[in-house]
Amino acid sequence: MNQENPLLEAFKETEYQIPGHGKRDISVLKEALETIDGQLESDVYGNGKVIEDFQEKIAKYLGKESSVFFPSGTMAQQIALRIWCDQKSLQKVAYHPLCHLEIHEEDGLKKLHGIEPILLADKERVITLKDVVNMKEEISCLLLELPQREIGGQLPEYEELAAISNYCRDKGIKLxxxxxxxxxxxxxxxxxxxxxxxxxxxxxxxxYKGIGGIAGAILAGPKDFTDESKVWKRRHGGDLISLYPYIISANYYFDQRVNKMEQYYEEAKELAALYNQCYCVKTVPLEPVSNMFHVYFTVPKNELEPILRELYNETGIGLTGSLREVSNSECYFEVNIGDQYTKIPSERLKKVFFSLDKRLRESRIQV
Amino acid sequence: MNQENPLLEAFKETEYQIPGHGKRDISVLKEALETIDGQLESDVYGNGKVIEDFQEKIAKYLGKESSVFFPSGTMAQQIALRIWCDQKSLQKVAYHPLCHLEIHEEDGLKKLHGIEPILLADKERVITLKDVVNMKEEISCLLLELPQREIGGQLPEYEELAAISNYCRDKGIKLxxxxxxxxxxxxxxxxxxxxxxxxxxxxxxxxYKGIGGIAGAILAGPKDFTDESKVWKRRHGGDLISLYPYIISANYYFDQRVNKMEQYYEEAKELAALYNQCYCVKTVPLEPVSNMFHVYFTVPKNELEPILRELYNETGIGLTGSLREVSNSECYFEVNIGDQYTKIPSERLKKVFFSLDKRLRESRIQV
Known part of the structure; x- marks a missing residue:
């Protein structure tokens, strides 16, 4: 057993795992490549059928004039913000305090692009029109993350979104x-x-989130914007001679899963309800608005871990491989529904939550 | 036929191609993956056996303390220079006027990192100790490219290299x-x-040069240097959730080809001699010092193209897919020897050069 991460190890050893599409192993790429003729030519520095066809397909799907494939979203988004800032000659943007660029990118936006972010809204909720209207500083671009991942995947109502969009257009703020x-x-x-x-x-x-590919991202927008993004892609070192391993897998799993999002969403609601029936457990959002949510336990992390490990051993079903501490008395984990969920026999699923509830009650009474 | 690039099209249709390892098609990846068990776990954001093992292997091969796998050399090198500049608090480096960072990266070094390059030596020759000693400005780092690709792959003598290294160490310049x-x-x-x-x-x-993988690079050096490079890798958007398609193929073709470099080098010398026997043809270097060289023709590009196309059709052997214009009366192409060269029957190879020489003489007499 991996002594460093016994929960992850116990999770991996279960027969069924609730979240995700399955193990992130090499077979994910192998399966996608099996559908492709070996004679298909590689893309070469952003050119060639394999990359151009996919860019055109996704641009069309998104209703945008043009799109560019990037190795990562980190690269794509910094570049998007840089282009909009340069266009207005104002190196300021606004986004949520838990935006990926703010907490997961080692300040690349500031250190590589010299762009200053204004943090909108509280950490616990999504950005509203009021936040945008009340912003005192002028900005070039507002970034909205839908859903807001770090708070369990929350969403504004569509009308709020449309109102923010209208406001930004009126004020010359790129969205x-x-x-x-x-x-x-x-x-x-x-x-x-x-x-x-x-x-x-x-x-x-x-x-590689709901779609479940290997890696990779698309940036889409007007043609002059995507053309400029290709120059920045080269500057970042993202204009690889060949990106096809990511493109082929993105395309393969896009076709396979883009129409399953309704199913994942319904399953997420069902699963969240099961969690919410358990003692000391609450999901955020209470009712999911996508395939994802967070599960909060008013139980210390070090007490919950052995409970989960025993649960996995008993039931053969894994809930999560890692817990994040909120405080001495609270912890949580993230759930993303993919292809795995539906494979679990429903009577076994009910048994897991019955047992989880029981174990949590017993542990709290002992305390 | 591809009307936009008839030379490339004619080249692709030949039975044998002189340069390279073969077509850059999907089978290159498929072949490498066939050797790998599908259950092997993906690397995850720079961690995991597949990436750590390879980094350790290459660090050892290069005799460096530590190494980091990057999706591209563009990213790896900008980051290396940034770290050395930050360490000295001096955003100045020196390199050759035809350095990759100067001519192929859309000024990423300047626009992302604010680093000013000093160009050393003439465009036609490699950097010497004298160039370094005579440099008036203080710099943090000197970059040497071995071999200097854009001038046919030239090299300084080893003693010159060692002298530059000693000088830089004395002066506190990172090399x-x-x-x-x-x-x-x-x-x-x-x-x-x-x-x-x-x-x-x-x-x-x-x-993906002599090794012939899909893409990818290693940056090696002291542990504190490579640790810092990982932070910049994330900032650049290069810390992908999975880099294994590149790592697996890099490892596979490294094992297959790293010991064939002597063969490629000998073949490059042999092939350069065949070119140099032709009318109006001269290689740079005259005798190659690696698997690569450039072939110069004192023939206008638009006159040489049909000659080569006819040669390919007649002999079934392709020399190059593209020509670069030097002036109205001169053009060149690059040759890299790989696995293809040795597959060509030697009598057919001799016939190609006999025919090339004849065609060039005839064309020049007509003029």
Missing amino acids: HLDGARLFEILPFYQKTAEEICSLFDSVYVSF | HLDGARLFEILPFYQKTAEEICSLFDSVYVSF
Whole structure:
């Protein structure tokens, strides 16, 4: 057993895992490549059928004039903000305090691009029109992340979103969508990707969240914007001679899963309800608005870990591989529904939550 | 036929191609993956067996304390220079006027890192100790590219290299190796990679030149340097959730080809001699010092193209897919020897050069 991470180890050893599409192993790439003729030519520095076809397909899906494939969203989004800032000669943007650029990118936006971010809204909720209207400083671009991942994947109502979009257009503020999980929110809004993206000047989407590819992202927008993004892609070192391993897998799993987002969403609601029936457990959001949510336990992390490990051993079903501490008395984990969930026999699933509830009650009474 | 690029089209249709390892198609990745068990876990954001093992293997091969896998050399090298500049609080480096960072990266070094390059030496020759000693400005880091690709892959003598290294150490100038083709020069120097790299503080090597992988690079140096490079890798958007498609292929083709560099080097000398026997043709260098060289023709590009196309059709052997214009009366192309060369029957090879010589003489007499 991996002594460093016994929960992860116990999770991996279960027969069924609730979240995700399955193990991130080499077979994910192998499966995608099996569908492709070996004679297909590699893309070469952003050119060639394999990359151009995919860029055209996704641009069309998003309802944008043009799109560019990037190795990562980190690269794509910094570049999007840089282009909008340069266009207005104002190196200021606004985004949520828990935006990916603020907490996961080692300040790349500031250190590579000299762009200053204004943090909007509280950490616990999504950005509203009021936050944008009340902003005192002038900005070039507002970034909205839909859903707001770090708070369990919350969303504003569509009308709020449309109002923010209108306000930004009136004020000459570019609106950029961090759509890392755009596919996943369409069932909640009951809108097409094109309808959502029409509210934004530029859009980034990811292919290894709900889609389950290997890595990679698309940045979409007007042609002059995407043309400029290719220059910056080269500057960042992202214009690889060959990106096809990511493109082929993105395309393969996009076709396989883009129409399953409604199913994942319904399953997320079902699963969240099961969690919420357990003692000391609450999901955020209470009812998911996509395939994801967070599960909070008013139990110390070091007490919950052995409970979960025993649960996995008993039931053969894994809930999560890692817990994050909120405080001495609270911890949480993230759930993303993918292809795994539906494989679990429903009577076994009910048994897991019955047992989890029981174990939590017993542990709290002992305390 | 591809009307936009008839020479490339004619080249692709030949039975044998002289340069390279073969077509850059998907089968290159498929072949590498066939050797790998599908259950092997993906690397995850720079961690995991697949990336750590390879980094350790290459660090050892280069004789460096530590190494980091990067999606591209563009990213790795900008980051190396940034770290050395930050360490000295002096945003100035020196390199050759035809350095990759100067001519192929859209000024990423300047626009992302605010680093000013001093251009050393003339465009036609490699950097000498004298160039370094005579430099008036203070710099943090000197970058040497071995071999200097854009002038046909030229090299300084080893003693000159060692003298530059000593001088830089004395003066507190960090020395960085652009070793995109490091493996390829070892037979000329009759040194190990470790011996060459010991002259440098940091080293970048590429896995899709002589090695023939899909893409990817390694940056090697002291542990604190490579640790810092990981932070910048994330800032650049290069810390992908999975880099294994590049790592697996880099490792596979490294094992297959790293010991074939002597063969490629001998073949390059043989082939250059065949070119140099032709009318109006001269290679740079006259005798190659690695697997690469440039072939210059004192013939206008638009006159040479149909001659080559006819030659390919007649002999079934392709010399190059593209010509670059030097002036109205001169053009050139680059040759890199790989696995293809040795497959060509030698009598057919001789016939090609006999025919090329004849065609060039006839065409020049007509003029």
